[in-house]
Amino acid sequence: VHQARRHARSEIVDKATQLLDDYGIADLTMRRLAKELNVTPGALYWHFANKQQLLGAVSDRILDPVTIAALEAPWSERMVATCSAVRDALLAYTDGAELVSASFAAGQTQRLTQVLVSLTAAAADAGMSPVNSDLTARTLIYYVLGFTADEQSRLQWDAAGALDDDQSVLATDPTARFEFGLRLLVGGVAHASPRASSEPQSAAQN
Amino acid sequence: VHQARRHARSEIVDKATQLLDDYGIADLTMRRLAKELNVTPGALYWHFANKQQLLGAVSDRILDPVTIAALEAPWSERMVATCSAVRDALLAYTDGAELVSASFAAGQTQRLTQVLVSLTAAAADAGMSPVNSDLTARTLIYYVLGFTADEQSRLQWDAAGALDDDQSVLATDPTARFEFGLRLLVGGVAHASPRASSEPQSAAQN
DNA sequence: ACCTGAACACCGTTCAAGT
DNA sequence: ACCTGAACACCGTTCAAGT
Numbered sequence: 001v002h003q004a005r006r007h008a009r010s011e012i013v014d015k016a017t018q019l020l021d022d023y024g025i026a027d028l029t030m031r032r033l034a035k036e037l038n039v040t041p042g043a044l045y046w047h048f049a050n051k052q053q054l055l056g057a058v059s060d061r062i063l064d065p066v067t068i069a070a071l072e073a074p075w076s077e078r079m080v081a082t083c084s085a086v087r088d089a090l091l092a093y094t095d096g097a098e099l100v101s102a103s104f105a106a107g108q109t110q111r112l113t114q115v116l117v118s119l120t121a122a123a124a125d126a127g128m129s130p131v132n133s134d135l136t137a138r139t140l141i142y143y144v145l146g147f148t149a150d151e152q153s154r155l156q157w158d159a160a161g162a163l164d165d166d167q168s169v170l171a172t173d174p175t176a177r178f179e180f181g182l183r184l185l186v187g188g189v190a191h192a193s194p195r196a197s198s199e200p201q202s203a204a205q206n
Numbered sequence: 207v208h209q210a211r212r213h214a215r216s217e218i219v220d221k222a223t224q225l226l227d228d229y230g231i232a233d234l235t236m237r238r239l240a241k242e243l244n245v246t247p248g249a250l251y252w253h254f255a256n257k258q259q260l261l262g263a264v265s266d267r268i269l270d271p272v273t274i275a276a277l278e279a280p281w282s283e284r285m286v287a288t289c290s291a292v293r294d295a296l297l298a299y300t301d302g303a304e305l306v307s308a309s310f311a312a313g314q315t316q317r318l319t320q321v322l323v324s325l326t327a328a329a330a331d332a333g334m335s336p337v338n339s340d341l342t343a344r345t346l347i348y349y350v351l352g353f354t355a356d357e358q359s360r361l362q363w364d365a366a367g368a369l370d371d372d373q374s375v376l377a378t379d380p381t382a383r384f385e386f387g388l389r390l391l392v393g394g395v396a397h398a399s400p401r402a403s404s405e406p407q408s409a410a411q412n
Numbered sequence: 413a414c415c416t417g418a419a420c421a422c423c424g425t426t427c428a429a430g431t
Numbered sequence: 432a433c434c435t436g437a438a439c440a441c442c443g444t445t446c447a448a449g450t
Binding site: 098 | 213311312337344348349351376377383390
């Protein structure tokens with residue numbers, strides 16, 4: 001009846017991303033998004049084939065700040081920097097890790113695929129074969145997604161819970177915890193590689 | 207009106223597990239399960255508080271064959287054996303990895319928590335501090351869940367797809383690929399530990 | 413103790429038809 | 432090109448009431 005407002009793909013992704021950050025992944029539904037855009041649910045299906053594809057676009061939006069590390073840096077530093085940048089991007093949005101995990105599993109995130117490529121290149125620079133480099137890159141991504149999804153869900157669970165006072169920094173500081181596992185992996189790469197160019201950094205103090 | 211059949215918790219989990227394996231996680235709904243049990247949807251809520259809890263019970267059922275490795279074996283062998291056993295269990299059911307991943311994230315799987323404890327003990331045996339042992343165990347679990355979910359979703363995607371003939375075994379054999387990443391982690395632990403009791407096995411050939 | 417009936421408040425997706 | 436209207440085929444959860 002009324003002439004509805006026309007939308008570009010990017011505007012829809014804007015609102016979807018905002019909806020995610022404001023209310024969480026459970027409230028990011030096609031119907032809710034349509035209502036927020038003053039549009040009928042069916043309209044969204046002119047722009048996106050299905051919900052998975054829309055969520056993939058939101059995932060890419062979340063990962064937008066992740067820039068690929070310069071090739072001059074040593075391979076181990078590139079791995080750490082790239083993985084840390086991905087974690088930071090995921091943490092910047094409510095349920096970011098959960099959403100991107102699902103999109104990655106569904107093969108709907110191009111930017112994470114780019115990250116995979118650059119991690120593979122870093123592993124190759126460590127002296128690994130192409131096949132092993134790919135496996136290493138995937139292992140790193142599984143870790144980043146798994147760790148961050150876990151971290152983020154805990155954040156929600158004890159949003160106002162009594163945080164038990166622990167002693168060591170590694171017991172509480174999530175960034176330190178993240179880097180421990182990351183350096184465990186990087187250390188494994190250095191250990192497995194014939195040509196471990198950079199000094200294999202010790203995987204945190206024991 | 208009619209007297210409905212009475213069910214024990216375990217019978218409900220039986221049917222849910224069967225439903226999962228036969229039709230996949232998308233068809234494992236409370237309504238569908240109720241219908242299969244000749245019962246009204248509401249009946250399930252007498253046995254389980256919500257769907258998450260039911261899925262947690264199914265996850266524990268899937269992980270049932272995972273037995274905790276004997277303490278006599280070297281720590282690295284215990285890690286490899288335990289992680290491989292978890293993967294095998296997940297692969298034995300349609301969408302097993304995806305379901306257990308979700309349950310683990312929601313804190314609804316007791317058996318995976320037991321696995322975490324035993325992996326932590328193995329890391330401690332490698333000479334790590336309690337905090338680092340916990341971090342290492344979690345890193346291993348993130349890897350197992352991430353790798354296996356990925357593997358399993360690919361299995362479905364190219365169920366009848368042309369499998370491109372690759373050269374190396376590592377490019378095709380999922381078990382070899384799994385063990386590569388696993389030994390990368392274990393190698394990292396050996397590398398990070400002051401007391402690396404077992405011979406650090408080389409992380410696959412380059 | 414265990415279940416029914418019936419409702420509440422939603423979902424994703426499709427598609428002829430409109431402008 | 433972009434959207435509406437309306438339908439199809441579902442969801443998880445609650446709860447008074449029944450046996």
